[in-house]
Amino acid sequence: MDIFNFAVRHLRPLRFLPALPHLFDSLLLAVTALRRPTVARSLDRIDWTLMTWPGVTKGPHRFGGTEYRLGGHELGHVHGNGVLDVPLTKPLREQLVADGRVQPHHIYPSSGWVSFYIQGEADVPNALALLRLAYERRQSLLLV
């Protein structure tokens, strides 16, 4: 079990301590960048792309990682080890999981959230596609 999963499963109460989750995730990203630089480069590409999408803002996710939002609603967030979590609908989640493209959320597997593990630059298009789904869904809700 890696340090991220260990922290998520066994140190969850600590996530409410001020700045601790953000510090943990930043150190996780630092270690990821040193051990797997392609993952860090992939996260950079995703970040730079998302910042060109109209209306998207970013900031720290409350439990660590970088969160992207549109109109005050979360599009998804990415953790320092390359795990991308995106909120979708349950039917869409089931379809994507069945296709083998994503996994159920690493903490809330029964929800509409999905987790996608970015392991290299080849995963960038799929990651952006997932975020695009969330973006277009959120955009259409905002227009209603």
Add this chain to the structure above:
Amino acid sequence: MSRPPPAERQCPGCGRPVTAATILCPFCGVSVLEAPVWAAPPPEELGRAKASRGKIALGIIVADLVAIALLLLAFKLTGSTASGDTAGVLIGSIFIIVPLVMGLVSAWFWRDLNLSTGSYFLYSLVDCALALVLSAVFMAEGGICLLIVSPLLILMVFGGALLGRMLFARNSHRLNLSLVPLALGVLVFDALSPHHSRHAVTDRVVIHARPDVVWRHIAAFPAIPDKPHFWLFKLGLPYPVRSTIEGVRVGAARRCVFSQNLVFDERVTECEPSKRLTFDVVRQPPHPEILGHAAVKRGRFLLQDNGDGTTTLVGTSWYELYVYPSWYYGLWADDIARQVHLRVMNRVKAVCEAPDGHL
């Protein structure tokens, strides 16, 4: 439903035709806007590039100035002189909070530069290098000490910079968390807390000789002619060369001589022939390397008769660490103590197992 406008351009990601109104390619998800943000700046923006270099340099310099201020505060609170063997305690916050704040300060200056993670690492490395040079010059730290501290320093500066990158995002939807009072609070609390870190390292070597034979060579082991194999010894960390003793009895003076003519003065406190020899370190030589940040307190040799003509020689050293976090520096110090043990104990083994007891 109205007809979509005709395709006017190609997706830069997959090359498929997309409509003029498309923002995201429906095939690969890449933004089809004309100026991808990760492209290199055009030549006419050299002015902006110069400003970037200025901000990068400023971030590094200010970060180190802030670090100096925090170090002075920490030394003031702990009463440490931070120099040589009178350094006193170097609290963990010096190696965790201060580098984190350095990274945060740098990131604040770099927040508009849209730097990659790799660039953050590179500039954090420069930040660390400057900090290490300043430590060597103003704190008289030895090169090996700086080598030992550098992995922790680099990780914390880099982590702090990445934390700052996330917190200081220009179009962040969250208020920036003010970490300054939090970091200061942790540093002050750490500085005012008691620090006691005692460690013991034990190693075992099986020697093909009886305990009475081994006993003859542990109170005062003969000179070790071999060059050291341990990489830190090769880099200049002092290593054991020989020992002498004025008599094998309680209260006798023992001297353990290390390379560079460094001598540990010891006094025997327990002496059971062929079974146990314990000595306290009464004087440790001053040295800018680790010896300035740790104090060896006691050493012990135990001889265990295995009943088959062999002896298990058990060597233990007790030391105190004055530099924190002890979970990090203890790893290094334990390894160094182990290498000292093995150099001595393997020498004793070689002498005891030689055909005529000499090498």
